[in-house]
Amino acid sequence: MTTTVHEHLHAGPEAPPPRRRRLRRFTAPGWFRVLWTVPLSFLLATGLVAGARAAFGYEPLLLQAVWLTVLMVVVPLGFLIGIGGFDYWARYVSGRPTLPEDHSGHGAYSWKDYFRVNTDHKVIGIQYVVTTVVFFIAGGLLAMFMRAELAQPGMQYVNPQAYNGLFSVHASLMIFLFIIPAFAGLGNYVIPLMIGAPDMAFPRLNALSFWLLPIAGLMMLSSYFVGAFAAGWTNYVPLAVQQPDGNLMFQMGVQWAGASSIMTALNFLVTIITMRAPGMTFWRMPLLVWANFATSTLVVLATPFIAGSQFFILFDRVLHTNFFDPAGGGYPIAYQHIFWFYSHPAVYIMMLPGFGIVSEVISVFARKPIFGYRLMALSLMAILILGFSVWAHHMFVSGMAPWLRIPMMVTTMVIAVPTGIKVFSWLATLWEGRIHFRTPMLFALGFVTMFVIGGLSGVYLGSVPIDIHVSDTYFIVAHIHYVLFGGSLFTIYAGFYYWFPKMTGRMYNERLGKIHFWLTFVGFNATFFPMHWIGTRGMPRRVADYDPMFGNWNLVISIASFFLGISTLVFLYNMVVSWRSGEPAPSNPWRALTLEWQVSSPPPVFNFDEIPQVVGSPYEYGVPGARHAILSGNGHRTAEGREAAPMEETVP
Amino acid sequence: MRRRAIIQMIVIGVLAGIVTGGVAYFVPWLPDAASVQAGLIDEVYWFVAIVCVVIFALVAGVALYAGWKFRVADDDMDDGSPIHGHTGLEIWWTAIPTALVVAMAVFSGINLSRAEALPSDARVVEVTAQQFAWSFQYPGVEKTSGDLVLEVDVPVKIVLHANDVIHSFWVPEFRMKQDAVPGIETTTAITPTKVGEYDVICTELCGLGHSVMRAKAIVLSSEDYAAWEKEAGGGGGQAGGTGTGGEADGKAVFDSAGCGGCHTLSAAGSTAEVGPDLDTVLAGADEPFVRESIIDPNAEIAEGYQPNVMPGDYEERLTDEDLDALVQFLLDSTGSS
Numbered sequence: 001m002t003t004t005v006h007e008h009l010h011a012g013p014e015a016p017p018p019r020r021r022r023l024r025r026f027t028a029p030g031w032f033r034v035l036w037t038v039p040l041s042f043l044l045a046t047g048l049v050a051g052a053r054a055a056f057g058y059e060p061l062l063l064q065a066v067w068l069t070v071l072m073v074v075v076p077l078g079f080l081i082g083i084g085g086f087d088y089w090a091r092y093v094s095g096r097p098t099l100p101e102d103h104s105g106h107g108a109y110s111w112k113d114y115f116r117v118n119t120d121h122k123v124i125g126i127q128y129v130v131t132t133v134v135f136f137i138a139g140g141l142l143a144m145f146m147r148a149e150l151a152q153p154g155m156q157y158v159n160p161q162a163y164n165g166l167f168s169v170h171a172s173l174m175i176f177l178f179i180i181p182a183f184a185g186l187g188n189y190v191i192p193l194m195i196g197a198p199d200m201a202f203p204r205l206n207a208l209s210f211w212l213l214p215i216a217g218l219m220m221l222s223s224y225f226v227g228a229f230a231a232g233w234t235n236y237v238p239l240a241v242q243q244p245d246g247n248l249m250f251q252m253g254v255q256w257a258g259a260s261s262i263m264t265a266l267n268f269l270v271t272i273i274t275m276r277a278p279g280m281t282f283w284r285m286p287l288l289v290w291a292n293f294a295t296s297t298l299v300v301l302a303t304p305f306i307a308g309s310q311f312f313i314l315f316d317r318v319l320h321t322n323f324f325d326p327a328g329g330g331y332p333i334a335y336q337h338i339f340w341f342y343s344h345p346a347v348y349i350m351m352l353p354g355f356g357i358v359s360e361v362i363s364v365f366a367r368k369p370i371f372g373y374r375l376m377a378l379s380l381m382a383i384l385i386l387g388f389s390v391w392a393h394h395m396f397v398s399g400m401a402p403w404l405r406i407p408m409m410v411t412t413m414v415i416a417v418p419t420g421i422k423v424f425s426w427l428a429t430l431w432e433g434r435i436h437f438r439t440p441m442l443f444a445l446g447f448v449t450m451f452v453i454g455g456l457s458g459v460y461l462g463s464v465p466i467d468i469h470v471s472d473t474y475f476i477v478a479h480i481h482y483v484l485f486g487g488s489l490f491t492i493y494a495g496f497y498y499w500f501p502k503m504t505g506r507m508y509n510e511r512l513g514k515i516h517f518w519l520t521f522v523g524f525n526a527t528f529f530p531m532h533w534i535g536t537r538g539m540p541r542r543v544a545d546y547d548p549m550f551g552n553w554n555l556v557i558s559i560a561s562f563f564l565g566i567s568t569l570v571f572l573y574n575m576v577v578s579w580r581s582g583e584p585a586p587s588n589p590w591r592a593l594t595l596e597w598q599v600s601s602p603p604p605v606f607n608f609d610e611i612p613q614v615v616g617s618p619y620e621y622g623v624p625g626a627r628h629a630i631l632s633g634n635g636h637r638t639a640e641g642r643e644a645a646p647m648e649e650t651v652p
Numbered sequence: 653m654r655r656r657a658i659i660q661m662i663v664i665g666v667l668a669g670i671v672t673g674g675v676a677y678f679v680p681w682l683p684d685a686a687s688v689q690a691g692l693i694d695e696v697y698w699f700v701a702i703v704c705v706v707i708f709a710l711v712a713g714v715a716l717y718a719g720w721k722f723r724v725a726d727d728d729m730d731d732g733s734p735i736h737g738h739t740g741l742e743i744w745w746t747a748i749p750t751a752l753v754v755a756m757a758v759f760s761g762i763n764l765s766r767a768e769a770l771p772s773d774a775r776v777v778e779v780t781a782q783q784f785a786w787s788f789q790y791p792g793v794e795k796t797s798g799d800l801v802l803e804v805d806v807p808v809k810i811v812l813h814a815n816d817v818i819h820s821f822w823v824p825e826f827r828m829k830q831d832a833v834p835g836i837e838t839t840t841a842i843t844p845t846k847v848g849e850y851d852v853i854c855t856e857l858c859g860l861g862h863s864v865m866r867a868k869a870i871v872l873s874s875e876d877y878a879a880w881e882k883e884a885g886g887g888g889g890q891a892g893g894t895g896t897g898g899e900a901d902g903k904a905v906f907d908s909a910g911c912g913g914c915h916t917l918s919a920a921g922s923t924a925e926v927g928p929d930l931d932t933v934l935a936g937a938d939e940p941f942v943r944e945s946i947i948d949p950n951a952e953i954a955e956g957y958q959p960n961v962m963p964g965d966y967e968e969r970l971t972d973e974d975l976d977a978l979v980q981f982l983l984d985s986t987g988s989s
Binding site for chain 1: 661683693696697704705707718722724729730732734737741745749750756763764816817820822831833834838853854855858861862864926
């Protein structure tokens with residue numbers, strides 16, 4: 001089957017294109033059609049605004065705030081129509097015959113296929129991962145500018161407004177365009193394989209949710225043209241309303257990224273619930289699948305709240321409503337409640353998939369069953385539920401109802417318990433294992449230790465009296481980076497290295513991987529650990545300038561952060577060079593039991609030539625005769641230690 | 653065998669915890685404590701710190717030891733022991749952390765209510781935050797001060813107001829922090845215990861001048877405070893609002909309206925760089941220009957600066973006399989007329 005599709009696709013580009021076909025490029029989905037749909041939608045939006053305002057006699061005709069808002073709705077739609085995000089549905093709705101599903105949207109045969117609307121979850125997974133890495137680099141560069149400015153007291157390179165823009169855009173890119181979608185990308189690639197499914201439940205929706213992402217990212221970055229949003233990623237009102245129009249681009253960027261997130265999460269949920277292979281009960285699912293199940297539930301329930309909060313600000317700015325303006329009867333703290341009702345669960349959206357990745361990696365490289373599998377899965381669900389009951393711990397000094405602080409403190413502290421269960425279970429998984437320190441394992445163990453620091457500083461912050469002192473100081477900056485860098489990013493790195501052979505069909509360079517880990521680990525701690533100290537000593541966060549008494553520490557932090565930035569180059573070099581010319585990867589280089597490793601690297605277009613039959617737990621390392629799944633042919637293996645030789649490359 | 657493994661694991665962790673906890677204890681994590689509240693918060697801080705540092709060391713110790721002890725060569729093909737779990741252990745590591753977090757929460761709750769308890773007749777200081785300056789108003793004192801003046805050992809209820817966006821009031825040595833929110837009144841409690849001068853720091857991002865939005869918190873002995881109160885309440889000296897112009901009044905308005913938070917003006921000793929340098933941009937300016945620049949800052953924007961940054965409501969905030977005095981002071985001090 002694979003071969004047929006392969007030949008079928010190659011027939012197209014190789015035949016000499018007749019003249020008429022060249023013109024048809026402009027009507028077929030793709031970048032040629034984008035060339036005219038985007039300008040057309042731009043003109044349409046502009047005409048709409050100018051026409052409507054002229055009809056009512058408003059001056060000026062193109063008021064920037066209104067114009068920008070309409071552009072940010074219409075032009076992305078124009079782009080999506082051009083690239084082909086809606087073609088199938090448009091045919092269906094308009095009553096034209098839909099294109100027969102010949103799976104020509106599956107598989108990628110040249111780099112160009114990654115720039116098309118492709119419905120293959122493996123292609124979409126890679127599109128996601130590469131796109132998010134691009135935004136990760138952009139966000140990282142912004143951080144480097146910030147640290148350059150902060151290296152010495154006083155203002156050197158940027159003015160204070162520009163500085164505020166740097167950290168606001170940095171945080172927004174890292175959160176909305178890197179961590180959340182990077183996990184969505186890895187999940188996209190791995191989850192259907194792990195549960196024995198041929199693809200995601202809604203492949204076209206999957207493609208569409210990817211293409212929303214670059215739109216959101218470019219929107220946030222291009223806010224620099226009209227004055228970058230500079231009220232922080234938290235975008236508190238009334239400051240957000242007072243900011244230049246770049247703030248609108250944050251509000252709309254969040255909508256597009258949020259829509260992408262919700263659509264992917266729905267897709268994950270339906271896929272996980274309905275498309276598991278025979279025998280793959282919930283209690284036989286790998287923990288990564290459990291983690292994405294919990295995460296997707298969080299995304300679906302919580303993301304509408306941030307969408308709402310940003311729409312309210314947009315309305316206050318553009319439509320002159322008064323949701324948050326006290327002068328018009330609004331209530332600024334209401335914004336914070338709505339915002340954090342999403343943004344605290346968002347921390348778990350950025351954490352739980354990492355927990356899943358680390359569970360896979362530790363079990364495989366310690367050659368042991370994951371310790372306490374059921375409690376590991378249940379603690380994910382406990383975090384999911386408790387995660388909705390702690391949001392106001394971000395607001396202990398905000399002026400909200402004082403009584404609310406005590407229950408929120410209690411729930412915040414209690415959520416440390418399921419998290420602790422996970423950490424202790426990972427440690428117990430290591431014990432009496434046979435540990436292989438491959439790069440993914442190093443990052444997983446780096447994660448366990450660093451995330452514990454972030455989690456424990458979270459306990460400090462959960463305690464109201466301590467929080468009153470350290471809230472909005474560098475202690476918070478240290479905490480969030482121990483959670484999102486030491487936590488999320490380390491697990492993303494672990495995931496990138498772990499599945500790199502599966503995704504690319506090539507091995508990464510192990511030596512460079514290890515160098516990358518150690519540089520990152522040292523650079524990370526040297527950068528962020530001192531921030532705890534300068535924070536408790538009295539340095540507030542989000543300041544372009546600071547008390548000269550913190551000058552030496554800030555210089556140390558800046559130097560460490562440049563070191564950390566440079567370490568990323570090792571990662572990028574390794575990924576690019578290994579992808580082009582690494583050693584071909586066997587189907588199962590890690591001798592793992594989960595299903596994605598039982599097919600070739602990269603997997604066939606439809607993942608499994610035969611539906612696997614799942615018969616046991618995915619983590620039965622060291623259990624004689626135990627099996628996770630039965631696949632005929634070359635795909636199957638047992639879990640017995642000595643028989644578990646590395647698989648040879650599956651012949652396509 | 654398995655029991656031995658568990659005991660080993662626990663012993664290693666506890667040892668690492670004690671050593672690391674000991675080291676952490678000698679790091680001066682917190683600034684000087686200069687209020688009753690600081691003492692109470694520090695007690696909680698140290699309790700939580702010791703618990704957390706010990707737990708961290710336990711985890712890191714076990715991870716490192718496991719990595720050292722159970723490491724195998726790359727070509728090792730064996731699997732580890734097929735241990736799937738241990739219900740007893742799982743109950744313990746659910747129960748002990750639960751007990752610890754409950755203890756931390758209870759201790760935090762008790763000290764929080766002690767820190768915020770104020771006698772009903774506590775002195776009230778009204779604090780107004782605006783971009784990017786603080787002003788402080790005392791009971792029975794006419795003068796609005798640009799600095800917070802407190803009497804040692806006297807509990808004070810701080811009542812916060814914000815004129816434009818959210819700000820946050822923080823004095824690290826007092827530990828207490830509270831946002832000032834437009835449209836509502838928020839409060840916090842401070843009982844200073846040490847005579848001295850501390851920084852009042854804005855900790856909620858409030859715009860481009862956020863990092864320079866600072867004032868002084870001055871804690872005076874009872875005698876000094878009485879003297880200060882008398883001087884300030886007498887209406888003479890530096891007090892603004894009743895004068896008829898002249899340098900002393902204009903400078904007081906300049907200070908209390910927070911101009912120095914953003915602008916450099918050598919005559920007022922301010923060196924901030926958020927807004928234009930007044931020594932330069934007002935040199936040779938005439939009276940209408942100076943007045944317009946205060947009440948309608950967007951009318952003419954100095955080169956290299958953005959509109960809508962300076963608050964546009966000084967006409968309402970300042971009395972006519974204060975505005976006149978401020979304009980006169982600016983003209984005098986920049987050599988214009």
